[in-house]
Amino acid sequence: MNSNRAAGGWLRVLLFLALCSSFATGRVPKAFGADLTPAQVESAREEQQRHLQHLQRLPRQLHEEQQPSRLAQVTRWLHRLHAHYSVIEGYDHNPNLGSPRKGSGFTEQDTGLGYLHHLGPRFLYRLSGNLRYVNYYKFANDNLVEPTLRAETAFEFTPHLFLESEYATRWFWKPHDAQGDFNEQEVKLGVKHYFIPERLYHKPSYIFQYRDFTKAKARVTDGTPGFDDRHDTTHRLEYEVGVHLAPWLLLRVINQYGRNDSNDKFLHFYDYSFYQVTPSVTWEIAKPLLLIAGVQFERNHYDDRAIRGRAERENNTAVFGSLFYNVTKSTSVGLHWVYVKDNSTLPELEYQDSSLSLGVHVHF
Numbered sequence: 001m002n003s004n005r006a007a008g009g010w011l012r013v014l015l016f017l018a019l020c021s022s023f024a025t026g027r028v029p030k031a032f033g034a035d036l037t038p039a040q041v042e043s044a045r046e047e048q049q050r051h052l053q054h055l056q057r058l059p060r061q062l063h064e065e066q067q068p069s070r071l072a073q074v075t076r077w078l079h080r081l082h083a084h085y086s087v088i089e090g091y092d093h094n095p096n097l098g099s100p101r102k103g104s105g106f107t108e109q110d111t112g113l114g115y116l117h118h119l120g121p122r123f124l125y126r127l128s129g130n131l132r133y134v135n136y137y138k139f140a141n142d143n144l145v146e147p148t149l150r151a152e153t154a155f156e157f158t159p160h161l162f163l164e165s166e167y168a169t170r171w172f173w174k175p176h177d178a179q180g181d182f183n184e185q186e187v188k189l190g191v192k193h194y195f196i197p198e199r200l201y202h203k204p205s206y207i208f209q210y211r212d213f214t215k216a217k218a219r220v221t222d223g224t225p226g227f228d229d230r231h232d233t234t235h236r237l238e239y240e241v242g243v244h245l246a247p248w249l250l251l252r253v254i255n256q257y258g259r260n261d262s263n264d265k266f267l268h269f270y271d272y273s274f275y276q277v278t279p280s281v282t283w284e285i286a287k288p289l290l291l292i293a294g295v296q297f298e299r300n301h302y303d304d305r306a307i308r309g310r311a312e313r314e315n316n317t318a319v320f321g322s323l324f325y326n327v328t329k330s331t332s333v334g335l336h337w338v339y340v341k342d343n344s345t346l347p348e349l350e351y352q353d354s355s356l357s358l359g360v361h362v363h364f
Contacts, residue, residue, distance in 0.1 A: 048097055048342065048351065050172070053134075053144070059292045059322035059336060060086070060361070062252075062280060079117055083364055084130075086110040088336070090357020095142045097342075097351040104138035108357070122156040145173040160194040164203075182213040190238075200243045207236040207258075219266035232262045232270055248284035253277065268304040275299050290332075293321035315343045330364045 088108040094101035112130030119125065132146040148170040155163045166188040174180045190205030211232045217225035236258035244250050255277050262270035280294025300314040318340045324332045339354040 048349070058278075058296075059294075059320055060334070062282065062292050062294075080115070082114045082116065084110070084112045084362060086359055086361045088334075088357045088359030090336070090355055090359075092136070092353065092355040094351065094353040095136055095139050097353060101352070102138075104136045104142075106134060106136045106357075108132070108134045108359070124154050126150075126152045128152075141174065141177045143175055145171075145175065147171050147173075160197060162192040164188075164190045164192060164205075179213075179216050181215050182211045184212075185210045198244060201241070203238075203240040205236075205238040205240070207234075207238060209234040209236075218262070218264045219269075221265045223266045226265075228263060230262060230264050232260055234258055234260045250282040251279075252282070253279045268302075271304065272300050272302040274301070288326045290324040290326065291321065292324070293319075295319050312349075313345050314349070317341050317343075324361075330362060332361045334359045334361055 086109065088110075089105070090108070091103060091105050093103040095104050095106070096102065110130060110132045112128060114126055114128030116124060116126045127150070129147070129149045132144070132148070134142075134144040134146075136142045148168060150166065150168040152166045153164070157163055166186075168184075168186045168188075170184050170186075172180070172182050172184065187208045188205055190203050192201060192203040194201045209232075211234075213230040213232075216230045218228050218230040220226045236256050238254065238256045240252065240254045242250060242252040255275075257273075257275050259273045260270060262268075264270055276296065276298040278294055278296040280292065283291045283293075285291055296316075296318040298314075298316040298318075300312075300316070302312040302314070318338065320338045321336070323335045325334075326332045336357045336359065337355065339352075341352050342350055344350050
């Protein structure tokens with residue numbers, strides 16, 4: 001009798017220690033919470049894929065922005081038309097962000113046209129539009145069409161202080177997966193100040209984004225789709241600082257802190273705060289050769305996405321880079337690579353991905 005009681009006591013102690021260990025490591029037994037449904041995983045994956053698309057474009061955006069935005073450099077053009085075209089062939093090792101990883105080749109094309117106009121010696125505006133298309137050979141559901149219209153202004157308040165604003169509207173259209181379609185409106189206001197002309201600058205900005213999902217319905221608290229379309233709002237505070245260590249070397253760090261809120265009420269699945277830091281280097285190795293490389297660290301803290309008794313935390317680390325060879329003044333060839341690793345307290349949402357691509361970029 002005593003031995004049975006002792007065995008029962010030890011069994012209870014071992015069970016208690018096992019539960020403590022489970023909670024400490026974030027791996028709560030299934031009896032304490034349900035697993036993610038396939039629909040929840042797919043919905044979260046769409047958010048992660050949009051973040052990955054942004055990372056894949058980031059080196060090319062930094063390439064376009066590498067020259068300091070000094071109005072004095074473009075005052076000789078009262079009117080100017082400009083255009084660009086890029087075609088990229090590459091391989092993505094995990095476009096679905098699943099496990100196990102399944103890769104696919106892809107083609108990306110980006111065409112744009114812009115008009116720049118000076119209204120006096122200190123103020124200019126630019127109107128532009130571009131169309132981006134991504135086609136995956138094996139995964140048609142990941143194909144993407146993304147048209148964008150943008151209006152930008154810049155005002156030279158003093159020789160070293162610039163007020164900048166931007167408005168953009170873009171459509172994120174997946175021809176074979178309508179649930180991920182949305183229209184996004186974005187407003188950005190910033191002040192760029194040069195501490196040392198052409199050498200050291202900083203730029204605080206505020207960014208507001210509104211996304212209207214045209215096919216996805218916002219879910220109510222029990223998880224069933226409601227009558228209203230889903231829409232999200234994002235507020236970002238951005239602080240950028242850059243230093244030109246030499247005419248051929250630029251170091252830059254971009255910090256962002258923000259908040260995303262959605263009218264989707266089920267587990268408040270898309271309500272979270274985030275912090276992101278992106279240090280990068282732009283290095284003109286030789287006259288025709290330019291390297292842009294960096295890392296990005298991001299941490300997302302979800303309010304109530306608590307599937308197993310605790311709110312989700314997500315840490316994302318990315319390494320990216322592009323090597324451009326300028327064939328002529330208007331044509332360059334670029335080799336682009338991205339590696340991303342996502343760690344989450346929900347193992348179903350963890351992923352790794354990498355892509356390598358080669359592209360031709362024309363500006364005129």
